[in-house]
Amino acid sequence: MKNFKHIYSLSGGQDSTAMTVRALELGLPVDYIIFCDTGNEFPEMYDYLYALDTWLLKKYGIGITRLRSKDTLETLCFSPFTxxxxxxxxxxxxxxxxxxxxxxxxxxNISRNFAKKVDGAYMYLGYVARERHRMHEATEQYIFNKYPLIDWEWNEDNVSAYLKEMGIYNSLYDHFTRTGCMFCPKQTLASWKALYAHFPQQYKIAQSWEHKAKELNAHIKTFRSDYSLDDLAFRFERELQKEKNDKQIKFSFDWNEENVSCFCK
Ligand code: SF4
Structure with a gap:
């Protein structure tokens, strides 16, 4: 127990980043900051992590340990159940x-194996206060989960404000409210729409994964159970077009209103 290390699990998302940086700022023990790379992060996320790593090393003398399985999200999806x-x-x-x-x-498994290799760990997870119900004990004897953001009563507003204040805000949050793998099936419709609108190349690749899954008669063929990404692309395109038109209509309405108003009143 005395050799247990303090391991901060960092995804690059705002919650785990704020948790880690705040712990360092408070001078709490941090032995490792681990990032499990699924190979399906946004290119912007890899850039952010690179910049964050450099910043952490300079400011606190500790960098990010990148862990990776022999598989990526893509290779796993297109390999058979064993x-x-x-x-x-x-x-x-x-x-x-x-x-x-x-x-x-x-x-x-990757973070668990890492904790095992270093003789056990307190594993720090970035759940915010409103996610208290998701807290769980680790199933392994050599890991104790810890939830600093919950202890500090921090929610999304707090972490976002904190990262802005520290000058390390992740600009992916200009488009998304949560981050993770680009093609995470757990993302919301709004998140898929943001992917379609702002990262069209990546959206196309996600569509090609669904096509491939269908061709291979894979167990799960679409990211969502209700719509395929092809269906959604059609819907998003119409919605985005409508939003653009509505803006134009609003603009012309404002313009007309300006014309009818009286300058001398
Ligand atoms: S659940 Fe989503 S974010 Fe997590 S590993 Fe799977 S695809 Fe990536």
């Missing part, structure tokens, strides 16, 4: 509900 009743069937995209194979194999 056991159970689906053995031999291509997995396809991850499940949208419950813990999917991606979380287990690309994040949980």
């Amino acid at each position: 056991k159970g009743k689906r053995k031999g069937i291509i997995r396809g995209v991850p499940y949208a509900s419950s813990m999917s194979f991606c979380t287990r194999e690309l994040k949980k």
Whole structure:
């Protein structure tokens, strides 16, 4: 127990970043800052993590330890199940509900193995105060989970303001309220729409994954159970066009209003 290390799990998202930086600022013990790379982060996230790593090293003398499985999200999706009743069937995209194979194999197992290698750990997780209900004990004897943001009563507003104040705000949050893998099936419709609107190349790649999953008759063929990304692309395009038109209509309305108002009143 005395050798347990303090490991901060950092995804690059605002919650885990604020948790880690605040702990360092408070002078709390931080032995490792680990980032589990799924190979499916936004290019902007990799750039952010690179900049953050440099900043952390300079300011606190500790950098980010990047951990990676031999697989990426993509290789996992297009490889077969290796056991159970689906053995031999291509997995396809991850499940949208419950813990999917991606979380287990690309994040949980990787960080767990790291904690085991360093003789056990307090694992610090960036859940905000309103996520208190998600707190859980680690199932391994050599890991104790800790939730500093919950202890500090910090929610999204606090972490966002804190990162802005520290000058390390992640600009992906200009488009998304949460971050994670680009093609995470757990993201909301609004998040898929932001991907479509602001990262069209990545959206196309996500569509191609669904096409491939269908061709291979994979277990899960679409990221969402209600719509395919092709269906959504059609819907998003119409919505975005309408939003653009509404703005133009509003503009012409304002213009007309200005014309009818009296300058001398
Ligand atoms: S962010 Fe989403 S896709 Fe990535 S590992 Fe987690 S659940 Fe899977």
